[in-house]
Amino acid sequence: MMNVAIIGYGNLGRGVERSIKQNSDMNLVGVFSRRQPADVQTDGAKVFVMEDVLKMKDQIDVCILCGGSATDLPEQTPALTADFNTVDSFDTHALIPEHFTKVDRVAKENQTVSVISSGWDPGLFSLNRLYAQSVLPKGETTTFWGKGVSQGHSDALRRIPGVLDGTQYTIPNEGIITRLKAGEKLTLTTRDKHFRQCFVVVAEGADKEQIASTITTMPNYFADYDTEVNFISQEELNAQHKTMPHGGTVLHTGTTHENSHQVIEYSLHLDSNPEFTASVLVAYARACVKLAQEGKFGAHTVLDIAPSYLSPKSGAELRAELL
Amino acid sequence: MMNVAIIGYGNLGRGVERSIKQNSDMNLVGVFSRRQPADVQTDGAKVFVMEDVLKMKDQIDVCILCGGSATDLPEQTPALTADFNTVDSFDTHALIPEHFTKVDRVAKENQTVSVISSGWDPGLFSLNRLYAQSVLPKGETTTFWGKGVSQGHSDALRRIPGVLDGTQYTIPNEGIITRLKAGEKLTLTTRDKHFRQCFVVVAEGADKEQIASTITTMPNYFADYDTEVNFISQEELNAQHKTMPHGGTVLHTGTTHENSHQVIEYSLHLDSNPEFTASVLVAYARACVKLAQEGKFGAHTVLDIAPSYLSPKSGAELRAELL
Numbered sequence: 001m002m003n004v005a006i007i008g009y010g011n012l013g014r015g016v017e018r019s020i021k022q023n024s025d026m027n028l029v030g031v032f033s034r035r036q037p038a039d040v041q042t043d044g045a046k047v048f049v050m051e052d053v054l055k056m057k058d059q060i061d062v063c064i065l066c067g068g069s070a071t072d073l074p075e076q077t078p079a080l081t082a083d084f085n086t087v088d089s090f091d092t093h094a095l096i097p098e099h100f101t102k103v104d105r106v107a108k109e110n111q112t113v114s115v116i117s118s119g120w121d122p123g124l125f126s127l128n129r130l131y132a133q134s135v136l137p138k139g140e141t142t143t144f145w146g147k148g149v150s151q152g153h154s155d156a157l158r159r160i161p162g163v164l165d166g167t168q169y170t171i172p173n174e175g176i177i178t179r180l181k182a183g184e185k186l187t188l189t190t191r192d193k194h195f196r197q198c199f200v201v202v203a204e205g206a207d208k209e210q211i212a213s214t215i216t217t218m219p220n221y222f223a224d225y226d227t228e229v230n231f232i233s234q235e236e237l238n239a240q241h242k243t244m245p246h247g248g249t250v251l252h253t254g255t256t257h258e259n260s261h262q263v264i265e266y267s268l269h270l271d272s273n274p275e276f277t278a279s280v281l282v283a284y285a286r287a288c289v290k291l292a293q294e295g296k297f298g299a300h301t302v303l304d305i306a307p308s309y310l311s312p313k314s315g316a317e318l319r320a321e322l323l
Numbered sequence: 324m325m326n327v328a329i330i331g332y333g334n335l336g337r338g339v340e341r342s343i344k345q346n347s348d349m350n351l352v353g354v355f356s357r358r359q360p361a362d363v364q365t366d367g368a369k370v371f372v373m374e375d376v377l378k379m380k381d382q383i384d385v386c387i388l389c390g391g392s393a394t395d396l397p398e399q400t401p402a403l404t405a406d407f408n409t410v411d412s413f414d415t416h417a418l419i420p421e422h423f424t425k426v427d428r429v430a431k432e433n434q435t436v437s438v439i440s441s442g443w444d445p446g447l448f449s450l451n452r453l454y455a456q457s458v459l460p461k462g463e464t465t466t467f468w469g470k471g472v473s474q475g476h477s478d479a480l481r482r483i484p485g486v487l488d489g490t491q492y493t494i495p496n497e498g499i500i501t502r503l504k505a506g507e508k509l510t511l512t513t514r515d516k517h518f519r520q521c522f523v524v525v526a527e528g529a530d531k532e533q534i535a536s537t538i539t540t541m542p543n544y545f546a547d548y549d550t551e552v553n554f555i556s557q558e559e560l561n562a563q564h565k566t567m568p569h570g571g572t573v574l575h576t577g578t579t580h581e582n583s584h585q586v587i588e589y590s591l592h593l594d595s596n597p598e599f600t601a602s603v604l605v606a607y608a609r610a611c612v613k614l615a616q617e618g619k620f621g622a623h624t625v626l627d628i629a630p631s632y633l634s635p636k637s638g639a640e641l642r643a644e645l646l
Contacts, residue, residue: 015579018579018580019579022460022461022579023460093646096642096643096646097639097642097643100642117646122646124454124458124587126645126646127454127630129645130630130631130633130634130641130645131447131450131630131633133634133645134606134609134630134633134634135447135599135602135603135606135633136599136602137345137346138345181592247586256338256341256342256345256595256598256599256601256602257341257595257598259594260594260595260598260599261594262591262592262593262594262595262598262599262602263570263590263591263592263593264447264590264591265588265589265590265591265592266451266588266589266590267586267587267588267589267590268585268586268587268588269504269585269586269588270585270586271582271583271584271585272579272580272583272585275579275580275583275585276458276459276579276583276585278579279458279459279579279585280458283457283458286457301642301646302630303629303630303631303638303641303642303645303646304629304630304631304638305629306626306627306628306629307450307453307454307457307625307626307627308453308626308627310453310454310457310458311453311456311457315626315627316420318453318626319419319420319423319624319626320419320420322449322450322452322453322456322626323416323419323440323445323449323624323625323626
């Protein structure tokens with residue numbers, strides 16, 4: 001049995017709790033939170049204050065860090081890796097190399113293992129890019145996200161004066177995917193690849209026309225996309241747009257000879273983005289413990305970890321069942 | 324530069340030659356064939372007789388074995404692994420554990436590395452089954468093949484008295500794929516998953532009705548499927564049905580909580596099956612040489628090899644570009 005601690009309990013932490021129940025080789029030691037334990041409603045897991053994690057060091061094989069990439073993980077991952085094997089989902093793409101270097105140093109100094117930036121993007125999408133580009137070096141990889149809720153874009157909607165609530169869906173351009181798969185060579189702009197669809201609840205008397213214009217012209221978030229704005233009631237938003245579906249496609253098109261067009265496609269269709277991300281973290285927590293048992297101290301990413309480390313089955317079982 | 328030898332030169336060997344040209348870190352030493360060199364028409368590679376491979380041991384970092392699984396590879400892989408690092412595409416699923424054990428012993432005794440059973444199935448499909456089942460343990464994996472030419476089934480057609488030539492396509496049932504992706508739980512028979520479509524050229528005066536019946540009732544090959552038989556001319560077969568497209572889908576559907584349905588889909592759409600398989604072998608040849616340099620002697624499969632071993636890029640480059 002692997003003894004697992006959950007650090008932080010939002011949607012992702014709750015997903016990790018659920019995933020651990022589906023893995024019979026794992027035991028959940030507890031949830032460690034900055035909130036008061038009485039304020040944290042789990043699906044049954046014990047809750048401890050964050051400070052207690054060090055006292056329970058002997059009982060924990062791996063910590064799964066469920067905080068955010070903006071402020072939590074840049075601090076928590078290096079700090080906890082000094083005492084524990086850790087897994088995180090750090091997803092600020094541009095800062096991953098720096099995060100890796102920092103965590104790697106702590107892990108090597110303290111003989112621990114940390115698997116950083118797991119999840120699905122970065123994570124499963126990253127390793128599919130790597131496999132595809134290695135097999136078909138003469139080719140192009142394009143990533144499409146959605147249909148799914150973007151938390152960052154939904155937050156951006158809610159910051160607009162007069163907006164009470166909102167949900168934003170990122171929607172891939174299926175027509176472009178079909179054309180790429182058929183072998184067309186396309187030079188794609190940001191606008192070509194995805195649409196943005198917004199459902200917005202506004203305060204009574206708010207100027208809808210101005211809000212729509214603020215949304216569609218918002219730099220970085222919406223200005224470079226075709227964006228649809230729908231004004232709806234809070235009731236309808238609550239009923240229809242409060243789940244967290246997501247997914248996407250990594251499409252790699254290559255050629256192996258003049259007329260040999262080859263397509264590799266990896267797609268996810270997820271009813272719950274946080275629960276799926278959590279399930280990936282849990283599989284990499286298993287890998288993390290195995291790497292630590294083998295003395296492979298330091299930081300690792302999904303790119304460095306052999307697939308068999310993710311499974312509870314032996315090499316012989318996997319060869320017999322999956323090859 | 325890695326120095327690569329091709330052992331055997333049919334469609335797969337030709338594909339390996341083409342793939343090596345797309346990989347700037349690889350040098351093709353030559354093709355080693357049981358045929359007389361003058362009879363082997365390559366795309367430019369030097370041709371040697373098979374016996375010469377041992378004399379050139381110092382010039383070869385890895386041998387890519389391009390023979391068949393029925394009789395060539397069970398002999399050649401263990402034999403060559405005594406002197407070389409090797410990669411093969413041994414694909415007789417039921418015999419892979421035995422092949423692994425035999426090759427592993429030779430490799431460990433002789434301090435070489437062998438990557439067995441690479442390609443796409445076994446190979447990329449196997450590792451996608453492993454990733455999917457590890458991330459979503461509460462789920463079902465279904466593999467669909469095609470649309471593509473099955474060499475085994477085409478050969479079976481050609482063995483029927485009165486049949487001069489033939490091509491057989493395996494076609495997945497797209498309706499079933501759609502229903503599985505939508506979350507339906509289905510108990511599938513062999514007949515539900517795939518159709519078989521045959522294009523057959525018969526001798527003048529042959530009894531077409533009897534040939535069609537021989538095909539559709541042939542045990543192991545066609546009896547368990549809905550099979551369509553089309554009689555066409557040799558000219559039409561040559562013009563329309565002599566390329567080797569293939570592909571397929573590994574579909575894994577799982578649940579992470581009551582109403583959270585999650586789908587992982589990995590699909591290949593290949594104009595040339597042998598050229599794609601060859602490209603996978605070449606990427607694993609790179610991994611094979613790296614494993615040998617690290618002293619990781621023995622047999623390995625795609626399940627045991629970290630994705631980064633397939634790429635010519637450094638870990639830092641991969642983290643910056645792909646995560």
